[in-house]
Amino acid sequence: MSTLWRLLAIGPAAPMKAADAVLNAWEDGPALSWSFFEDGSETVWRLDVLFAQQIEVDRFLGEIGLTGADIDVQFAPLPEEDWVRLSLAGLPAVKAGRFVIYGEHARGELAPGEIGIEIEAGPAFGTGHHGTTRGCLIACDRIFASQNQEVKTVLDLGCGTGALAIAAALLWPDARILASDIDPEAVAETDINTAKNGVSSRIEAITADGFTHPAFEGAIFDLVFANILAGPLQELARALAQRLAPRGRAILSGLLEEQIAAVEAAYTEAGLFTEHTDIIEGWAILTLKAR
Known part of the structure; x- marks a missing residue:
């Protein structure tokens, strides 16, 4: 070694x-x-x-x-x-709303009412230990609990491990979900994780830079996750808003607390407004709604 x-x-x-x-x-x-x-x-x-x-x-x-x-x-x-073994042994399950993200070593620890997502620590981003992923899961759980939005189509933009796409599939069993990432390795890992969690038949994972893929042609989404960075979030504001259904919601993260104003300005100009703001470990999670 x-x-x-x-x-x-x-x-x-x-x-x-x-x-x-x-x-x-x-x-x-x-x-x-x-x-x-x-x-x-x-x-x-x-x-x-x-x-x-x-x-x-x-x-x-x-x-x-x-x-x-x-x-x-x-x-x-x-x-x-064996640092992989040691790091996994010390990596606790992460709770976010009703979701629990855990590795194979932590199976069997779910409490009644919790929804488990099994994801191993690996090269792709999104094991739930980072505040942005955890915040997106909390925001997703809030939307589901409110029961005031029908979710039939979901986009996980910058999917990483696919954790957010899997969460949506577990909450809305009839939804069709598209997961995209610029990194082919992340897309491959998303495919592994969707199969592991029994939802691969409803999640299509693609390699794409932003919205530059045939899968986005004519596509409209009731819910969009975009856990990327402040700069790309601003650049994609208009394109994302155009693909959001009337009364649809977007959950944005990957931005620091001091970057909220700039990101909100881009999405306000694109026709969305902020419904909720969550701050976790200095990171902001914005839930936006189409006007």
Whole structure:
């Protein structure tokens, strides 16, 4: 087994959250995996990153925006261990509304009334441990609980593991669902997870950049998830609004709390209004409705 290298950085919340956004958008970065945690305080965060080989630490930190003198950094090789097994063993199930996302190691822990989604930690984004995915699930559960919207068609734009598409399929058994991602690896993982959760017959997963795919021609959706980043959310505002059914809803995330105004402005101009705003770990989740 090859040696893994670990970078541990501890610093103020704002630059650490910005670094998290950069890492989530980084398609071909050198990191194998990373995790962010509050370091015992809401104002101080810890970043753990694993690498397959030694790196230029200063260069990596500069690329993710962590260059301040107030960032404490350690970089060293890790002893050889089965890190996948160890990380899974320590990865708890995540609860979001009535949903519980869990790995194979946590099967059998559902309480009455909970809806389980089995997803293993892997290269695609969306195990529920990040506040954006968790917030989207909570917003989805709220829409279902309100019982004031018929949901027959759903889009999970930037699907990652397919967690949100699977959640919609479990809540609305008659809905047809399209899941798309720019990353073919994420689409492949979505196919694996939809089969594992018994909903593959109702979820079509495609590789697409935005709405540039024949599957979107003439498509209208009652519910759209878009858990991506603030920039792409703004760029796609008009196209997304045009594909939203009358009285339909869109759940947006991947934006920081300070980016809410800019994203809301783009969607207000496109004809949508904000129905709910949730803040989880500094990340914003917007539930929008067509006027």
